Amino acid sequence: MxxxxxxxxxxxxxxxxxxxxxxxxxxxxxxxxxxxxxxxxxxxxxxLTTEQSEMKRLQRELDIARQERDVLKKAVACLGQNGRA
Structure with a gap:
C-alpha cells in the first residue's frame, strides 16, 4: 500500500x-x-485469531480421521474378500 x-x-x-x-x-x-x-x-x-487457529487444527484432525476411516474401510473390504475365497 x-x-x-x-x-x-x-x-x-x-x-x-x-x-x-x-x-x-x-x-x-x-x-x-x-x-x-x-x-x-x-x-x-x-x-490467526484464536478461533481461526482452532478451526484450522480441527480441520486437520478431521482430515486425518477421514484418511484413517478410508484405510480401515479398504482393509475390511480386503479381509472380507479373502475370507470368502
Missing part, C-alpha cells in the same frame, strides 16, 4: 508492476483501511 500512496505512482501503475489487477489492489486497500492489522491474518505480520 505504501507504493500506491507514493505521489508519482497510481494504483493502476502499482498493480501492473506487481502483476495484479487494479480492482484487486483497490479491494485490498479498502480492506486494509477498514480493518487495519486484522485485514489479512495468516502468514503476514498478524497471526
Amino acid at each position: 505504501r507504493l500506491a500512496n507514493e505521489p508519482d505512482q497510481s494504483f493502476v501503475q502499482v498493480a501492473k508492476n506487481l502483476g495484479i489487477s487494479g480492482p484487486w489492489l483497490h479491494r485490498w486497500a479498502r480492506k486494509l483501511s477498514s480493518q487495519g492489522q486484522m485485514a489479512f491474518p495468516g502468514h503476514g505480520k498478524v497471526g
